[in-house]
Amino acid sequence: MIFKKTITILTIVSMLFVTTSCTKKEAESEVKVKVNDTVITVEQFDKAYNDYKAMYEEQYGENIWEQEMEEGKTFQQYLEDTVLETLILEVILVEEAEKEGIEVTQEEIDKELKTYKDVFGNEEKFSDFLKNKDITEDFLVETIKRELLITKFLNIKSAYINDIEPTDEQLLALFDKNKDSFTQIRASHILVETEEEAEQVKKRLDDGENFEELAKEVSICPSAEKGGDLDYFYFNEMAYEFSAVAFKMQLGEISNPVKSDYGYHIIKLTDKKDTFKSVDREQLVYQFKAKEYNDFLDKYIKKSKIEK
Template identity: 40%
Template sequence: MKKYILTAVGLAAFTLLAACNNEDTTADDAPIVVVNGTEITEGELVSILKSRYGDETLSELVERQAILGQQENSGVTQEEIDEELDYLKTNLQIETDEELFEALENNFNIHVTSVDQFIEGYIIPPLVIEALAKKDVNVTDEDKQAYYEENQEMYEEQVEASHILVTEEEEAEEILEKINAGEDFAELAIEYSIDGSASRGGELGYFPRGQMVPEFSEAAFELEIDEVSEIVQSEYGYHIIKVTGKKSTFEDFEEEIAAALEAQQAKSGPEVLAEILDEADIDVRDSRYSDLFSNEAPGAGADEEE
């Protein structure tokens, strides 16, 4: 999932600034910490935060708001937004909103208090950027066929497989018996496999011949879809392999080829963002930030000020 997010530092700074600025301005001189008898006031804290992070954070906020203003034009749907949120929850293995907020803070240092806030700040912007980047893309059947023929070496036969890896043959035999008795392959991989793929239920994705060690590759390419291998020994231990997919023809790779061609034709994210900002109506009401959103070259207008 492509992300367009505020930097963690910028977001934290903005949160503090917003909280402080929402307070009564008379609180600026109120001490928040006293060190060896010397007071540090809220006003000092806000001033330092603005000087260090103000420009960067304000720029990011303006960019985000300008992007949100292009949602309708981009064609991004509620279904796409929901899919992105569901994808994230699935990958983080969470169900409730509270678990989502906790996971975002612990894993990404993102603090939100509502799902709508997260969607607006972190899901919609990258979807809009991606949609606008691809808006004028047009990949034809002829384009895809030509690309396939010109890049045959990239589209050799591949298999999609999962595996369970253990160090002892006896343990492998016990696991294979459980599989043959109908127990779930992915759950057994999570429980027993010592490979890094265990957390994904043993999933390895697609791979061509020669990418894996010879014993593993040979066994995998001999299996049919949904077939489970006998125990395969390699230098890493004892494998049980399950093939879940195969690709060998143009039709098998067509979606992948289309995506590659779309990426070639699409505009870059920075290019799309520049166009969005150029079209946006940005009214800067604090002269301290005027230069951030000026289209003039640096130094322009200096003669008039003299």
């Protein structure tokens, strides 16, 4: 959706376990960014980025990196930006928590450490994990402390946001400024492997064959059993190439073949929710609160000295 920092903050806990602690003095490695008096090195950034890169490749495959996340930006560029932003936010939030006297008890740290060890089942597997990550248990303890500081700080500072009940006027203003982000469409598609197959499918549709029946016959997507129906979705919930075409279509229109990393799609637009009354109100409320949350984060980011 439209507010990136909210997503970034949700990744901080996992990021803390793949990064190397940012230090006040780090002369042995090239500086990537300096946040107030804290240095984040190129080495630290690369480690965090490479760990996340490996995680995404394992889940989505190696071809993910050239996919467009948004117009003009690949997934690789998006991840690079997100990792750096997360590292910067981690430094800022830890510093702010310490300034306000927020403390983490040894009991809280021990409890979290035990929970983390329990994931591995036994000490041997836990030790292997530390070796593979090239970190010590002391480092992990410090990381847990930082995680708990951030969690406490965010819980305290953002508690009031959960109680906000935005008015219709506030939600309408948000919708008007971000209409494209809130628009949902419903579409069906027929997915085939080759361009030649896609052209044949398009010809059969042009000759009057039923879209839903043809989808059941030839589509290689699991949606085939539902006549190709994909239900409602937002722009960024589908491959960029797919959404870039689908969101410009008229109701009932059938597209020409659209190429993506999954194959070739023939798309049919079946419904569109693009008015204030038709969009998901819960999503509007969520994004309103997300904006309030981002404004809260921006306050701390803007008063920090960030040198790239």
